[in-house]
Amino acid sequence: MLSKIVVVESVELKSHMLMESVGKIEFGNASSTYTDEDELIELIEDADAIVITSRGRFTKRVISAARNLRIIAKCGALPNNVDIKTATELGIPVTWTPGSNAASVAEHAVTMIMNVLKLVPKTMAGLKKGKWHTEEDKANELMGKTVGIVGFGQAGSYLTKFLKPYEVEMLVYDPYVSKEKIDLAGARKVDLEVLLTNSDVVTLHCHMCEETHHMINKDSLKFMKENAFLVNTARGGLIDETALYEALTNKWIAGAGLDVFEVEPASKDNPLFTLDNILITPHMAGWTKEALIREAKGASDEVVRVLKGELPLNVVNPDYVNFNKKIN
Incomplete structure (x- = not known):
């Protein structure tokens, strides 16, 4: 069975599609800000991997509801919208793409x-x-x-x-x-x-x-x-x-x-x-065509690594591996 990959906010389609080699890709609603936890849970609850931006808040409740989740891959800077503690305790790596923008x-x-x-x-x-x-x-x-x-x-x-x-x-x-x-x-x-x-x-x-x-x-x-x-x-x-x-x-x-x-x-x-x-300006500093290609590709590469059973490279919470071992 193919892994399910959810791209919450699409930033560069061609780079996102690099993940097709390891799973089926679904995209979030482009018009939604995903400020509602229930809406976000509905989107990602059966996902194996999610690719995110600064849109949406991935709280303890949201992350815990996604029981199959194996990676949260952030496009761009360090994720301030992710409960890193919860992700770590659930053995889920959170990655980012340093320097891309x-x-x-x-x-x-x-x-x-x-x-x-x-x-x-x-x-x-x-x-x-x-x-x-x-x-x-x-x-x-x-x-x-x-x-x-x-x-x-x-x-x-x-x-x-x-x-x-x-x-x-x-x-x-x-x-x-x-x-x-x-x-x-x-x-x-x-x-x-x-x-x-x-x-x-x-x-x-x-x-x-x-x-x-x-x-x-x-x-x-x-x-x-x-x-x-x-x-x-x-x-x-x-x-x-x-x-x-x-x-x-x-x-x-x-x-x-x-x-x-x-x-x-x-x-x-x-x-x-x-x-x-x-x-x-509406959070546009890193929202350029060139930066988004680098961000989306970097996040996609991390998802591919993890779903292939490899370790991610740019990890915010390296301690996740200790909890991952306990869970497995």
Whole structure:
């Protein structure tokens, strides 16, 4: 009997179809956000393997209901929407595709930095209403500015390469990366307060975890310059959106660019969306044709390995093997 493989959200069909060699592939509803546990359980309860994105929340109840599940393969960055503890205890490997969208995310960060510095959100909205540039609409150059990079993983590393032609000073905060590695990238390792205080642009590229949740809050926003901009292409939960709204409304900082939000899909009623000093995109930083091919292929390769009885390569929870032995 063929294994059942469920692709919850299709990102690149040709790469997904590589899994046909080991099972029958079924696809989720493209219009569903899968925020309802029962809907998600109905989709995956008899699956042997699932391929996921950031869509849907794979809670203890959802994972436990999928009694045949042998792998959860995430396309893209580390899965913040999967109960890793439950998957581990059930002997299920959770994989990801590190670096597959790093270049795309870094490019998006540069795009957002440029757009907020050039006041594109405000002036574009004004032009549509018949307004021309005014004395107060003076944009900014990136050349020679100080850019603070929070998180020096693959996207943060790529960003340093893209920024070099602009002759910026690059400050990096990442307690888990050596000074030597940051020095080699042409940047300077500093603590978070120094980065926030001195940067003209602060761009976030770190993982979402208990330690980083709301790392940008009311207190940290007050460290930033009044003419500074904040960009987030990482995870929405890194920023306290209520505090950011207050900061943007009261001009504690000049503006922001957000590709990610605390609740996704973001509601059209999000108060931030009413402001003219913010640029917003719907979690698009890694959603490029090229990155999605790499992500889908990487996830498909992991599924093929596991369903063939081989070990996966990029595993979030390597301890799953200990529980897997107990279950078997």
